[in-house]
Amino acid sequence: MKRIALFHLETLMWIDRLGTFAAAAQRLNTTQPAISARVREIEDQLGVPLFQRDGRRMVLTARGRRLVETAEPLRQGLEQVLLEASDFAGATGNVRIGSGEIAAATCLPGYIAAIERERPGVTVEIEIDLTARLLQHLLAGTCDIVFLAGPVASPGIRTAPIGAVELVWAASPAVAAAGGFARPLPVWSLPDHSPLHAVTLDAFEGGALAARSLGTCNNVRTLIEIVACGQGAAVLPETMVRGELAAGALVEVLPRPSRRIHFEAAIRSREREAVVLDLFERAGQLSIDQGSA
Numbered sequence: 442m443k444r445i446a447l448f449h450l451e452t453l454m455w456i457d458r459l460g461t462f463a464a465a466a467q468r469l470n471t472t473q474p475a476i477s478a479r480v481r482e483i484e485d486q487l488g489v490p491l492f493q494r495d496g497r498r499m500v501l502t503a504r505g506r507r508l509v510e511t512a513e514p515l516r517q518g519l520e521q522v523l524l525e526a527s528d529f530a531g532a533t534g535n536v537r538i539g540s541g542e543i544a545a546a547t548c549l550p551g552y553i554a555a556i557e558r559e560r561p562g563v564t565v566e567i568e569i570d571l572t573a574r575l576l577q578h579l580l581a582g583t584c585d586i587v588f589l590a591g592p593v594a595s596p597g598i599r600t601a602p603i604g605a606v607e608l609v610w611a612a613s614p615a616v617a618a619a620g621g622f623a624r625p626l627p628v629w630s631l632p633d634h635s636p637l638h639a640v641t642l643d644a645f646e647g648g649a650l651a652a653r654s655l656g657t658c659n660n661v662r663t664l665i666e667i668v669a670c671g672q673g674a675a676v677l678p679e680t681m682v683r684g685e686l687a688a689g690a691l692v693e694v695l696p697r698p699s700r701r702i703h704f705e706a707a708i709r710s711r712e713r714e715a716v717v718l719d720l721f722e723r724a725g726q727l728s729i730d731q732g733s734a
Contacts, residue, residue, distance in 0.1 A: 445483055445486060447516055447519070448479065449479055449482065449483045450509070450512050450513065450516045451469070451516065452465060452469065452476060452479045452480065453480070453483070453491065453501075453505065453508070453509050454509060454513055454516075455468050455469060456476070456480070456492065456499055457500075457501050457505075457506075457509055458582040459581075459582050459583070460497075460498035460499060460500075461497065461498060461499060462476045462477055462480075462499060464583075468535070468537075469535075470535055480492065487504075487508075489502070489504050489505075490502055490504075490505070491504065491505035491508065492505060513713070514713070517713045517714065517715065534562075534563055534564070534714075534716045535563075535564045535565075535566065536563055536564070536565055536566070536585050536586065536716060536717060536720060537565075537566045537568065537583065537584045537585050537586075538553075538565055538566065538567050538568070538584065538585065538586050538587070538588075539567075539568045539569075539570060539575040539578055539579065539584040539586070539587035539588070540567065540568070540569055540570075540575070540587065540588040541569070541570070541571065541572055541575065541588060541589065541590055541704075542569060542660065542661045542662070543590070543606060543661065543678050543680065543681060543702070543704070543729070544588035544603075544704055544729060545567075545569050545588075546661075546662075546680070546681050547606075547680050547681075547729055547730065548588075548603065548727040548728060548729050549567070549588065551727075552723070552724065552727055553565060553567070555723065556720065556723075560716075560719075560720075563716060563720075568584065571631070571632070571634065571635060571659060572589045572590045572591075572593070572634070572635070572636075573634045575587040575588075575589055576589060576593060576595065576598070576707075579598060579707060579708070579709060580595070580597050580598070580709070582709070585708065585712070585714070585717045585720075586706060586707070586708055586717060586720060586721055586724060587706070587707050587708075588603070588704060588705070588706055588707075588724070589704065589705050589706075589707055590635070590636045590702050590703070590704055591703050591704060591705040592703055592705065593705060593707065596710070597709060597710055597711075598707045598708065598709060598710055599707065599708055599709070599710045599712070599721075600705040600706065600707045601705060601706045601707075601721070601724060601725030602703065602704070602705050602725075603704050603705060603706055603724065603725065603727045603728065603729050604703070604704060604727075604728045604729040604730050605701040605702060605703040605704065605729065605730070606678045606679060606680050606701060606702050606704070606729055606730055607678075607679040607680075607697060607701055608637070608640055608676050608677065608678060608679060608697060608698045608700065608701065608702065609676070609677055609679050609682065609686070609693050609697055610644075610650075610674060610675075610676050610677075610693060610694050610695035610696075610697070610698070611668055611674060611675060611676075611677050611682055611685075611686070611691040611692065611693055611694065612626070612668055612671075612673065612674035612675075612691065612692065612694045613668065613669055613670065613671040613690075613691065613692075614689060614690075614691075614692050615671050616671055616673070616674065616694070617692045617694050621674070621694040621695075622650045622651060622674070622694060622695060624651070625651045625652055625653040626650075626651075626652060626653055626673045626674050627652070627653050627654045627655075627656060627672060627673030627674075628641065628650070628652040628653075628654070628655050628656070628673055628674055628675065629655075629656050629657070629658060629664050629667055629668060629672070629673055629674070629675040630655065630656075630657055630658075630664075630675060630676065631657065631658070631659060631661065631664070632657045632659055633657070636702045637661075637676055637677075637678075637702070638657070640676050640698050640700055640702075641655070641675075641676050643698070643700070644676070644695070644698070650674075650695065653673075654673075656673075661677065661678065661681060662681075664677065665677060665681065665682055665685065665691075668691065669685060669690050669691055674694055674695075676698060678702065679697075680729070680730055704729045706721060706724035706725055706727070708721045
């Protein structure tokens with residue numbers, strides 16, 4: 442039997458995790474024909490089929506499942522030994538990181554800079570999205586590490602807290618000078634599956650404000666610009682408007698909400714990739730407020 446290489450086993454793992462040859466090819470930075478060729482090579486050597494089609498997905502056969510379950514810990518163990526022997530200096534790979542906008546504007550830049558400085562062989566792909574979709578991407582295997590607004594409870598993930606941010610009710614100086622919420626104002630928020638939206642609704646229910654309308658936008662930076670232009674008020678993360686508040690471009694028009702938004706770094710609970718585990722350990726040392734790596 443010809444030698445079966447580690448990349449063959451890695452290919453089987455990613456097809457199993459992502460469900461298609463095309464997705465595995467994208468994840469491994471290669472082409473779909475190359476993935477198909479790898480599968481044919483290992484099937485020819487073993488003399489058994491390893492995948493079968495189930496709708497649009499490719500699923501492992503019983504023998505394929507047994508091969509992956511038996512060989513994957515061996516592959517990961519060897520990778521771990523080699524990386525630890527080099528103190529991870531030789532770590533390579535493509536890691537997909539998902540982040541909400543608040544984390545992306547605070548702690549993520551320093552985190553990425555540290556990866557590029559200390560793990561130069563690791564390529565990072567970043568996706569910015571809302572927490573609900575980031576969690577879906579993580580569980581589906583299309584993201585390796587995500588930064589979520591929490592706390593998030595799921596049996597499929599492992600999390601590490603990275604701090605919390607204060608929230609402020611902000612408006613332009615002109616809106617504040619006109620009396621602020623002494624009269625009904627347009628209120629802006631992230632969509633309804635965001636923690637910021639929940640805090641906004643809490644203020645409505647508590648009678649703290651009278652709103653003329655409630656508009657939504659899925660981008661915090663755009664919300665800040667809308668409010669700064671005098672179009673109503675919004676509850677915003679203090680870390681992202683600290684400069685505007687200091688410069689007087691925004692002012693606080695209500696007492697700060699007692700609720701803070703907590704953040705977590707998360708990976709899949711069954712994650713065994715040495716590079717991902719290394720980067721997750723680093724993520725757990727971040728501070729969402731200070732933006733330090």
